[in-house]
Amino acid sequence: TTALDVTIQAQILELMGEMKERYNMSVILITHDLGVISSLCTRVIVMYGGLIMEEGTVDDIFYRTGHPYSAGLLASIPKRSREKLVPIMGTPPDLLNPPVGCPFAARCSHAMKLCREYRPELTQVGPGHKSACWLHNKSVKIHRKEVWPV
Numbered sequence: 001t002t003a004l005d006v007t008i009q010a011q012i013l014e015l016m017g018e019m020k021e022r023y024n025m026s027v028i029l030i031t032h033d034l035g036v037i038s039s040l041c042t043r044v045i046v047m048y049g050g051l052i053m054e055e056g057t058v059d060d061i062f063y064r065t066g067h068p069y070s071a072g073l074l075a076s077i078p079k080r081s082r083e084k085l086v087p088i089m090g091t092p093p094d095l096l097n098p099p100v101g102c103p104f105a106a107r108c109s110h111a112m113k114l115c116r117e118y119r120p121e122l123t124q125v126g127p128g129h130k131s132a133c134w135l136h137n138k139s140v141k142i143h144r145k146e147v148w149p150v
């Protein structure tokens, strides 16, 4: 729906919602539009560099954010017209030569040496809520005295 004006976008999303109900089916939306996600989705998978960074309900992702990349996406939403945007600095990884550690490490303000050397696994951070970040690892938390919000 990226190239559509807001009225056509709303009509298409409404039609998809009607078809979902009529045929009792599931719909997978692939989008960067956080407004569409918050109004239409139940479960969200946040991907970066071809990998799952976080998975959970819409409330998990928006209100109990478990991954620095998801937090960066949420922070980059324009709030008021005159407010300065908060971008995620840097560029995505080269997937022809993917990084060995966390794919978000080059752009993450929390990145540690560990992140660049080892890829974090997707781990449970709440009921039905998973995140792939070393900040959730108990020994990392103790060492850094840092607890990620979840």
Ligand code: SF4
Pocket (backbone or CB within 6 Å): 067, 068, 069, 102, 103, 104, 105, 106, 108, 109, 110, 111, 112, 115, 120, 132, 133, 134, 135
């Ligand atoms: S694993 Fe490290 S680099 Fe990756 S998101 Fe977590 S803190 Fe940032």
